Amino acid sequence: MKSIKGCPFGTHRVIEPKGTLPQAATKIDNTMEIYTNEMLIDVKTLNVDSASFTQIEESCHGNVECIKDTILKIVADRGKLQNPVTGSGGMLIGVIEEIGPDFPTDLKVGDKIATLVSLSLTPLRIDKILKVNVETDQVDIEGKAILFESGIYAKLPNDIPEKLALAVLDVAGAPAQTQKLVKPGMTVCIIGGGGKSGVLCAYEAMKAVGKDGKVIVVEYSPENAKRIEELKLAHHVIIADATKPVEVYQKVMEVTGGSYCDVVINNVNVPATEMSSILITKDEGTVYFFSMATSFTRAALGAEGVGKDVTMIIGNGYTKGHAEVALNILRESKEIRELFEKLYI
Amino acid sequence: MKSIKGCPFGTHRVIEPKGTLPQAATKIDNTMEIYTNEMLIDVKTLNVDSASFTQIEESCHGNVECIKDTILKIVADRGKLQNPVTGSGGMLIGVIEEIGPDFPTDLKVGDKIATLVSLSLTPLRIDKILKVNVETDQVDIEGKAILFESGIYAKLPNDIPEKLALAVLDVAGAPAQTQKLVKPGMTVCIIGGGGKSGVLCAYEAMKAVGKDGKVIVVEYSPENAKRIEELKLAHHVIIADATKPVEVYQKVMEVTGGSYCDVVINNVNVPATEMSSILITKDEGTVYFFSMATSFTRAALGAEGVGKDVTMIIGNGYTKGHAEVALNILRESKEIRELFEKLYI
Ligand SMILES: NC(=O)c1ccc[n+]([C@@H]2O[C@H](COP(=O)([O-])OP(=O)(O)OC[C@H]3O[C@@H](n4cnc5c(N)ncnc54)[C@H](OP(=O)(O)O)[C@@H]3O)[C@@H](O)[C@H]2O)c1
Ligand SMILES: NC(=O)c1ccc[n+]([C@@H]2O[C@H](COP(=O)([O-])OP(=O)(O)OC[C@H]3O[C@@H](n4cnc5c(N)ncnc54)[C@H](OP(=O)(O)O)[C@@H]3O)[C@@H](O)[C@H]2O)c1
Numbered sequence: 001m002k003s004i005k006g007c008p009f010g011t012h013r014v015i016e017p018k019g020t021l022p023q024a025a026t027k028i029d030n031t032m033e034i035y036t037n038e039m040l041i042d043v044k045t046l047n048v049d050s051a052s053f054t055q056i057e058e059s060c061h062g063n064v065e066c067i068k069d070t071i072l073k074i075v076a077d078r079g080k081l082q083n084p085v086t087g088s089g090g091m092l093i094g095v096i097e098e099i100g101p102d103f104p105t106d107l108k109v110g111d112k113i114a115t116l117v118s119l120s121l122t123p124l125r126i127d128k129i130l131k132v133n134v135e136t137d138q139v140d141i142e143g144k145a146i147l148f149e150s151g152i153y154a155k156l157p158n159d160i161p162e163k164l165a166l167a168v169l170d171v172a173g174a175p176a177q178t179q180k181l182v183k184p185g186m187t188v189c190i191i192g193g194g195g196k197s198g199v200l201c202a203y204e205a206m207k208a209v210g211k212d213g214k215v216i217v218v219e220y221s222p223e224n225a226k227r228i229e230e231l232k233l234a235h236h237v238i239i240a241d242a243t244k245p246v247e248v249y250q251k252v253m254e255v256t257g258g259s260y261c262d263v264v265i266n267n268v269n270v271p272a273t274e275m276s277s278i279l280i281t282k283d284e285g286t287v288y289f290f291s292m293a294t295s296f297t298r299a300a301l302g303a304e305g306v307g308k309d310v311t312m313i314i315g316n317g318y319t320k321g322h323a324e325v326a327l328n329i330l331r332e333s334k335e336i337r338e339l340f341e342k343l344y345i
Numbered sequence: 346m347k348s349i350k351g352c353p354f355g356t357h358r359v360i361e362p363k364g365t366l367p368q369a370a371t372k373i374d375n376t377m378e379i380y381t382n383e384m385l386i387d388v389k390t391l392n393v394d395s396a397s398f399t400q401i402e403e404s405c406h407g408n409v410e411c412i413k414d415t416i417l418k419i420v421a422d423r424g425k426l427q428n429p430v431t432g433s434g435g436m437l438i439g440v441i442e443e444i445g446p447d448f449p450t451d452l453k454v455g456d457k458i459a460t461l462v463s464l465s466l467t468p469l470r471i472d473k474i475l476k477v478n479v480e481t482d483q484v485d486i487e488g489k490a491i492l493f494e495s496g497i498y499a500k501l502p503n504d505i506p507e508k509l510a511l512a513v514l515d516v517a518g519a520p521a522q523t524q525k526l527v528k529p530g531m532t533v534c535i536i537g538g539g540g541k542s543g544v545l546c547a548y549e550a551m552k553a554v555g556k557d558g559k560v561i562v563v564e565y566s567p568e569n570a571k572r573i574e575e576l577k578l579a580h581h582v583i584i585a586d587a588t589k590p591v592e593v594y595q596k597v598m599e600v601t602g603g604s605y606c607d608v609v610i611n612n613v614n615v616p617a618t619e620m621s622s623i624l625i626t627k628d629e630g631t632v633y634f635f636s637m638a639t640s641f642t643r644a645a646l647g648a649e650g651v652g653k654d655v656t657m658i659i660g661n662g663y664t665k666g667h668a669e670v671a672l673n674i675l676r677e678s679k680e681i682r683e684l685f686e687k688l689y690i
Binding site for chain 1: 352353354356364365366367368369461462463465466495496497518589590591592620624628634637639640641642644645646647648649650651652653654655656657658659660661662663664665
């Protein structure tokens, strides 16, 4: 271990360009001697971001040796597994090997963790690729990684299979934010509520609104809508296309008897659904955009265009305790756990 | 007047494509017979959006007759002045000619107003173009326009010249949101605080933090920084490039003695300043992105990447009472009024 403390955000490992943060850097220092505020991880599996894995797989025409070489080359060039085409990374699973005295944690050496910051900023060294699983985008390796002081992670639970935990941790910010935003008695709408993050948000919203509140889910496909109904994760399920604001507005007004929603959570994975979310929100209500397909300008100008005084929040992937909130849903709800086991294992 | 009520958002005037809102429509109905929840305006001046005006001016090589023809053709084709290339519109000034009984307002026929919703969604008919002012992007016309029930507007004050009022109304959302977010004793940072919206936000922040709070302005150019110092609109002025997060972080930490900001307001007009805003915000603090150059994904993934539990808000151009808040600054501060008269008239 070095005897000095690094920058909490890892800028001490940026090689080029200087002055940027590790995520924006093209090359970072992946020497595996830690600073006093870093953590060393013995890596087991890389869970490559789906956009990145697909790009690599296609450029290799599915050839596994080529995929291995591409991954090795990226890490050799950049010191991190950040796909130069997509810019994205992924997460990793590993065992804690060393903890610097200035790294704030209550975990100990030997604990198994998943990192919750992107591989696109995580110093990584790959000694050997053991296996590439093209079905799950997972790559088993021998290697090491570093977590910065500001890096977030979750201890992997013993009672939940790794893959299931990973699937849920990927979207852990959304249910935790739902828990924070929704209060008893509120009317809440989850747009795209039949998907992975949507189901988790609907579960938290049902708990939080209590007996006087109302949860509405808007879903595109009848199958996903049926799923929500069967799981009793909403008081009303509406089948509608969230890219059609007027249709969504009318259908929501029908089930609410003309009143607007206090909180709207957008979990859709397609663009152009901002206006649906804004139109159904009441003045001084909140729209929480978790969808990465959200356009900043479309939301800002759209709300102004219809004179809506709503607070629009950019879905932060992180909030305190988010991993526990998400994993606890699998512990509390046998039905959601069974569904997710079917879908993601 | 028709005897029926239209949709509050104006979808009753959408000709194509059906199912969209007026802003997304390619053609809307600009018949000047109002529905019971509309307002008819006798238009005096169109204040064309700068991006739109520049595009038209360039395509016409500066020829005024060509600019006139282009504007007339757009309105004839679309029923609204929405530039087909830039997608943007602008605002208008006019006199209220007729108010439908279901249009909620305390104004009366004859009052002079500015519309605060975009021309890109406002039904417009131009009878004659009187004058094109290429210096100010303003076009004097004879014509009419319609405001929908959800459309917002401001009564033009008698004590402030029209052009000055327009310049300030353009960014009115920002100071009003600042007033709402900032509480006594807070540490607040305004990034890009030397610009138009920045000055207004800094003024409101200074008022709101009170004697125990602290306002920090980060500005790029020494001239704009000096302006803030002279106007006493901040306790600390930092000259730094907001696209360099580490530089901004270090300089802010220097003046705060290592503590983070409760509220950060971003008013910069260039991209890639999200991380500067996020890094200096304290956990559970708020970043308010007013800048239209904000990237949704860069903010969402960036905050996660450094494990920051901050609330990030998309700057809504509208909030209740925003026009009055902005105009009142010109009434309260002789210095800001003089500065803006110099800059914008
Ligand atoms: N902010 C963050 O930090 C963060 C982190 C992770 C993920 N995300 C984002 O969160 C979003 C959701 O992720 P996810 O894993 O929950 O995705 P998902 O499981 O694919 O869920 C998306 C849901 O939206 C529905 N949908 C699609 N088009 C629709 C439409 N036009 N109208 C109504 N519903 C529609 C889908 O229904 P069908 O299946 O019937 O199409 C599906 O149920 C993605 O955009 C992802 O990028 C954000
Ligand atoms: N959300 C909404 O509804 C809404 C409505 C209207 C406008 N806006 C947006 O608000 C933003 C600001 O508008 P405005 O009229 O106030 O613009 P402005 O007067 O041009 O102000 C921008 C300020 O940012 C400074 N700046 C530029 N680059 C910088 C850097 N790298 N580091 C630090 N400061 C930098 C500029 O300084 P220099 O002059 O030295 O370059 C200037 O003082 C724009 O993006 C605009 O699109 C949003």
